[in-house]
Amino acid sequence: MLAAHLGLSQTTVSRALNGYPEVSEATRQRVCDAAQALNYRPNARAKGLATGRAMAVGHVIPVSTQHEMVNPVFGDFIAGASQAYLAAGYDMTLSMTGDEDEADNYRRLKAKGDVDGLIVHGPRINDGRIPFLQGLGLPFVVHGRASGIASDYSWVDMNNVSAFRRATSFLIDLGHRRIALINGLETMDFAHRRRIGFEEALADRGLVPAPALMHSGEMTESYGYTAMCHLLALDDAPTAVLSSSSIIAIGIRRALHEAGLTLGRDVSVITHDDDLTYLSNGRDVPIFTAVRSSVREAGRIAAEMLLRHIAAPQTAPESHLLEAQLIIGGSTGPAP
Amino acid sequence: MLAAHLGLSQTTVSRALNGYPEVSEATRQRVCDAAQALNYRPNARAKGLATGRAMAVGHVIPVSTQHEMVNPVFGDFIAGASQAYLAAGYDMTLSMTGDEDEADNYRRLKAKGDVDGLIVHGPRINDGRIPFLQGLGLPFVVHGRASGIASDYSWVDMNNVSAFRRATSFLIDLGHRRIALINGLETMDFAHRRRIGFEEALADRGLVPAPALMHSGEMTESYGYTAMCHLLALDDAPTAVLSSSSIIAIGIRRALHEAGLTLGRDVSVITHDDDLTYLSNGRDVPIFTAVRSSVREAGRIAAEMLLRHIAAPQTAPESHLLEAQLIIGGSTGPAP
DNA sequence: AGATTCTCCCAAAGCGCTTTGGCTTTTCGG
DNA sequence: CCGAAAAGCCAAAGCGCTTTGGGAGAATCT
Numbered sequence: 001m002l003a004a005h006l007g008l009s010q011t012t013v014s015r016a017l018n019g020y021p022e023v024s025e026a027t028r029q030r031v032c033d034a035a036q037a038l039n040y041r042p043n044a045r046a047k048g049l050a051t052g053r054a055m056a057v058g059h060v061i062p063v064s065t066q067h068e069m070v071n072p073v074f075g076d077f078i079a080g081a082s083q084a085y086l087a088a089g090y091d092m093t094l095s096m097t098g099d100e101d102e103a104d105n106y107r108r109l110k111a112k113g114d115v116d117g118l119i120v121h122g123p124r125i126n127d128g129r130i131p132f133l134q135g136l137g138l139p140f141v142v143h144g145r146a147s148g149i150a151s152d153y154s155w156v157d158m159n160n161v162s163a164f165r166r167a168t169s170f171l172i173d174l175g176h177r178r179i180a181l182i183n184g185l186e187t188m189d190f191a192h193r194r195r196i197g198f199e200e201a202l203a204d205r206g207l208v209p210a211p212a213l214m215h216s217g218e219m220t221e222s223y224g225y226t227a228m229c230h231l232l233a234l235d236d237a238p239t240a241v242l243s244s245s246s247i248i249a250i251g252i253r254r255a256l257h258e259a260g261l262t263l264g265r266d267v268s269v270i271t272h273d274d275d276l277t278y279l280s281n282g283r284d285v286p287i288f289t290a291v292r293s294s295v296r297e298a299g300r301i302a303a304e305m306l307l308r309h310i311a312a313p314q315t316a317p318e319s320h321l322l323e324a325q326l327i328i329g330g331s332t333g334p335a336p
Numbered sequence: 337m338l339a340a341h342l343g344l345s346q347t348t349v350s351r352a353l354n355g356y357p358e359v360s361e362a363t364r365q366r367v368c369d370a371a372q373a374l375n376y377r378p379n380a381r382a383k384g385l386a387t388g389r390a391m392a393v394g395h396v397i398p399v400s401t402q403h404e405m406v407n408p409v410f411g412d413f414i415a416g417a418s419q420a421y422l423a424a425g426y427d428m429t430l431s432m433t434g435d436e437d438e439a440d441n442y443r444r445l446k447a448k449g450d451v452d453g454l455i456v457h458g459p460r461i462n463d464g465r466i467p468f469l470q471g472l473g474l475p476f477v478v479h480g481r482a483s484g485i486a487s488d489y490s491w492v493d494m495n496n497v498s499a500f501r502r503a504t505s506f507l508i509d510l511g512h513r514r515i516a517l518i519n520g521l522e523t524m525d526f527a528h529r530r531r532i533g534f535e536e537a538l539a540d541r542g543l544v545p546a547p548a549l550m551h552s553g554e555m556t557e558s559y560g561y562t563a564m565c566h567l568l569a570l571d572d573a574p575t576a577v578l579s580s581s582s583i584i585a586i587g588i589r590r591a592l593h594e595a596g597l598t599l600g601r602d603v604s605v606i607t608h609d610d611d612l613t614y615l616s617n618g619r620d621v622p623i624f625t626a627v628r629s630s631v632r633e634a635g636r637i638a639a640e641m642l643l644r645h646i647a648a649p650q651t652a653p654e655s656h657l658l659e660a661q662l663i664i665g666g667s668t669g670p671a672p
Numbered sequence: 673a674g675a676t677t678c679t680c681c682c683a684a685a686g687c688g689c690t691t692t693g694g695c696t697t698t699t700c701g702g
Numbered sequence: 703c704c705g706a707a708a709a710g711c712c713a714a715a716g717c718g719c720t721t722t723g724g725g726a727g728a729a730t731c732t
Contacts (some may be wrong), residue, residue, distance in 0.1 A: 007681045010682090010683095010718085010719075011681075011684095011718085011720085012680080014721085015681090015720090015721095018720085022679080022681065022682075022683090026682080027680080035509060039447060040447065041447035042448070042718080042719065042720095043385075043449045043717090044450040045390065045446040045449060045717085045718080046687090046718035048719090049379075049381045049382055049689085049718080049719070050686080050718080050719045051686045051719080051721095054381065069614055070411040070412050070612075070613050071411070071614075072411060072612075072615075075406040075407070075411050078406075079406045086431075091429050091450065091678075092430045093428060093430070094414065094427060094428045095427065096415060096422070107375055107377075108377055111376065111377035111379075112379060113380060114379040114380040114381065114392075114427065115383060118412050118710090122528075124732040146730090191423060219614065220614045220615065220616060221586075221615050221616070222616055222618060242588070245447075247614055247615065250557075254589070254623070268533070275404040276406055276408075278406070278407075278408045278555065278556045278557070278583055279557055279583070280557070281556055281557065282558060287590070297706070344686085344711085344712090345692085345711070345713075346689075346690085346712095346713095347691080347712060347713080348710085348711060348712075350689070350690060350691085351690090354690085358709080358711080359709095359711080360709075360710060378688080379689065380689090380690055381689090382687070382717090383689055383690075384689090385687085385688080385690095385719085386688080386689045386690040386691080386716080387689080387690065387691095389716075449718095469677095490711095552707070617730095639677035
């Protein structure tokens, strides 16, 4: 340790820097000043070796091998999480992984010992990663949940069911009867739940969901466009549409304009809105009526939760359910 | 080392695993098999301590403190880069940083020794980070360049000047004379260069850029919308617009539709297209005429370059200039 | 004043690897 | 069949920290 050039032992310096009580206030001050002056930071690897903690958390983000798509939500989630990490002095390491080698990837992270915990992204229904991670013994928090997994684990999720149920009810209240759903991939848990909310709301009013009105796919702009075009070509085209993401909604808007239809008059649209920084849906006057839930906030909460579990590994799993706001914008109106 | 339970010394096991020639093929096989069976991975921290290499690279991404915006391009860049890291056995660590503490952040990364190199994102004109990093002695590659910095450093960039020059020329060829530019923040180097390309093309044809036709701001959808609305309200509204990002272009489209104008007929639009996975501009029939350059590819190239420089720190800085393709879509047409 | 407790500090061990230097066998040329 | 080189292995040092177990001197108690 370099800072031992002030005639002190390593022990004392280490203790001074880490706030142990065995050093006098005077020497602590002296050590801290010297550290500042020399721009000294304890070597993370050595510290990690000695303490057994990596001071880092891992985000494993699955890249869909089929479409190679990167979830645009990820950047904002990370931005939220990184605040918490920064405050706690943790680093964040990222690994992208194909669907194949995921389990192996986790094992590797654990064995190499370079993270103290994990955030799991994009859970699918019955996601095998969760039982696997429980067996691994590495603290983790899931962004979302996995239907079908009964065991107890930590998660942060938004209430997809209630959000889509409310949005659907709202459309029904406006007189809409033929309501379509342009959803994400329904193997993904969040999309599965949104569909449930959608169907529940219909069932509440004695409506039955028409299979032709329900689309499921990767949430790109062109998917939104294509799906909407299909819907418009139907004999009994829907008068309202629920969209699972702002980007889909943009594709929907394009399809409507191209067909010469007016958003909110000819066809009503409600979209889910992750409140992404670069896609703000109008702060004051929202373009789209939306169920909004900030993914950035979810990131912050998930990170804080994970840090808590790293600090106290024995505590029971925690969970946090965020309620989305239903925000009325210009894209909805009474059924024509 | 756990694997020493097969009656071998640490030395031999280490050598077997790392491919040194001092062990017999037979024992090497035995060691590798055992490692496989026991799912053994050398502890990264211990290895790092012993070798002095972190086997990790850092991405420091600046989060604009004013608007807290996360660049949507980032996810795709990372996706491209991570392939290269994965192949080389490197990890990727992320830190977000406000504009303030950046230098400190780099120093910290260096001192803590948890990265072997850095990728610098979002360079600004005269970006102070570059001389600073050159002084630090940590290999780095810039995604983009910094006008005003004369010294030699490694970078991967697209040819912003020529891309916007070509796009502008193309519009002039179509008969447009009042051409607007809705640019990113012109403190950012890429936006600065795009403006230069734009102005050069105008100058080539004896046109002068009108200040009222040039906007600069953070590249969100609503910025694109607002800027376009302003332009349309002008006495001599432009007949063509250059946009610095797909997201801006979407905002432009909204403004045009709202004004009852047709894209590509009343107003022509050419946008820059980063070829983001979730915003594909139509694979076969592009919606927007665009100058396209894959940010994912830039990520891959930057990562490979960085790994090369980590392996051979003495080599001279390298650079890679990507040329954008001008892709004709439906958003351009002859001047009305 | 002597016994006892604090207060500060230090030496040394240990975290799990890599690497240097050395030692014992084989192998092989003459 | 002998000596030298090559092959294959090991013990131990060291990477930069934390942490355990003392130990010297000052402060407090009796």
